[in-house]
Amino acid sequence: MALKEQILEDMKQFMRDKNQVALGAVRMLRSEIRNAEIEKGGDLNDDEIVKLVSTAVKKRKDSAGQYKEAGREDLASKELEEIKVLEKYMPEQLSEDEIRSLVKNEISKLDSPDKKYFGQVMKAVMAEVGNKADGKVVNRIVKEAFDANN
Template sequence: MSLTERLTIDMKQAMKDKDKVRLSVIRMVRTAMKNLEIDAKRELSDEDVITIMNRELKQRRDSLQAFISGGRQDLVEDANAEIQVLISYLPEQLSEDEVRAIVKDCIAETGATGKSDMGKVMSALMPKVKGRADGKLVNQVVSQELQ
C-alpha cells in the first residue's frame, strides 16, 4: 500500500473516530501533496510524500521552539500532537551513530580531507539518508567528522 493510499484510509478512520488532530494533520499533508501534484503535473511517489512530511515536520518543530520560548503551553501541546502524527508516517529515523557510520563511509568514498570538501560529502550523503535523518543532525555530524 502506498503512503498516499494509507493517508486516505487513515483520514477516513480519523473522521469516524472524531480525531481532530490526526484529521487536520492528514488534511494538511494531502493539501500540500495536491499542490505539488499540480505544480509537477504528475502523480507523486512515496518519496515525494515523505519529502512533504519532512518539510511539515520541520515547520512544526520550528513552531514548537517558538511556542516554548513564548511561553504558550497550549500551543506547545498542539504542536507536539501534530509532530507525533507526522512521525507515525515517516520511516524509522537513523540514530546519530548510524548517521556517523554513513558519513564516514561517504567521506572515504569521496576522499574528503577537510571542511572545504563538505559540499562534496553532503551531495553524496543526502540521497542515502533522505527521509531517514534530520538535515541538521547530518550537517552537524559531517562538520565534526571533517575537522
C-alpha cells in the same frame, strides 16, 4: 497500499475516532499533496509524498520551538502531537550512530580529512540517507567529524 491511500484511510479513521488533532494534521497534509499534484500536473509518487511530509514535520518543529520561546506550551504541545501523527508516514529515521558511520566512511575515502571537502561529504551522505535523516543532523555530525580530525 500506497502512501496516499494510507493517508486517506487514516483520515477516515481519525474522523470516526473524533481525533481532532490527528485529523487536522492529516487534512493539512492531504491539502498540500493536492496542491503539489495540481502544480505537477499529475499524481505524486510515494517518494514525493514523503518529501512533503518531511517538510510538514520540519515546519511544525520550527513552530513548536517558536511557541515554546513565546511561552505558549499549549500550542507547542499541539504541534508536537501533529508531528507524531505525520512521522508515521515517513521512513524510519537513521540513528546518529548510523549517520556517524556513513560520515566516517565518506571521510575515509578522501585524500586528506580537510574541511574544504565538507560539501562533497555532505552531498554524498545526503544522497545515501535520503529521507531517512534530517539534513541539520547530518550537517552537525559532518562538522563534528571534521573538527575531530583537525
